[in-house]
Amino acid sequence: MLVEQLQIPLPVLTALGREDFFVSESNAMAVALVEGWENWPSRKMVLNGPAGSGKTHLAHVWAKMSGARIVAAQGLEYADIPDLADGSICVENVDQIAGNMRAEEALFHLHNLVLAQGHSLLLTGTAAPNLWNMNLxxxxxxxxxxxxxxxxxxxxxxxxxxxxxxxxxxxIVPASDVIPYLLRQMPRSYHAARTIVDRLDRASLTRPSGVNRPLAIQILAEMDDSSEA
Known part of the structure; x- marks a missing residue:
């Protein structure tokens, strides 16, 4: 009982510094372009990728380098556009406002003002930009x-x-064989990695053995069962 009482959920402290962003072949080009932001043609760039791929992390890296602000595309129609345009800015999840004419018009004016005043603009979305399908x-x-x-x-x-x-x-410090096991058995996606670690975290709260391979086997089996249901 004492062990269970001590197993309280700890806050998730997301690290968003450049030193926390791991570069591999799958993201090296995007990282290089973000770090070379002062050479962007027309001072703007679009960054796209699936959920969990690191868009927000890279946006924070860029914001720290450039002094930019980060805002969500949703809600732009209610924002003070001249105020937002008074410096470099990143607008996240732009593809999610497709069809919202007021938000699209706000982003259009923000785009023009930011660049006209000599600042830089980073836009992010999930799909490739040719699939954002803006009505404007x-x-x-x-x-x-x-x-x-x-x-x-x-x-x-x-x-x-x-x-x-x-x-x-x-x-969390998992047992040494957990990550090698997961790499062999898990689905190959950012979403799967986040989901598996989250489930391991919650499942380990009442287990004195913590995150070990038997628990990883159990969690993957449960995920397979739920996907087949």
């Missing part, structure tokens, strides 16, 4: 004119580093 043709054309980089699915090196980071963010 002038906005879509400006997006398509930006230099772009894609974060692709993780290779083994990146997936291993992602698992290590996910455990570190949760202040």
């Amino acid at each position: 043709p002038d906005l879509q054309s400006r997006i398509m004119a930006a230099q772009s980089a894609a974060l692709s699915g993780p290779d083994d090196m990146l997936l291993s580093a992602l698992l290590v980071k996910q455990f570190d963010d949760r202040q």
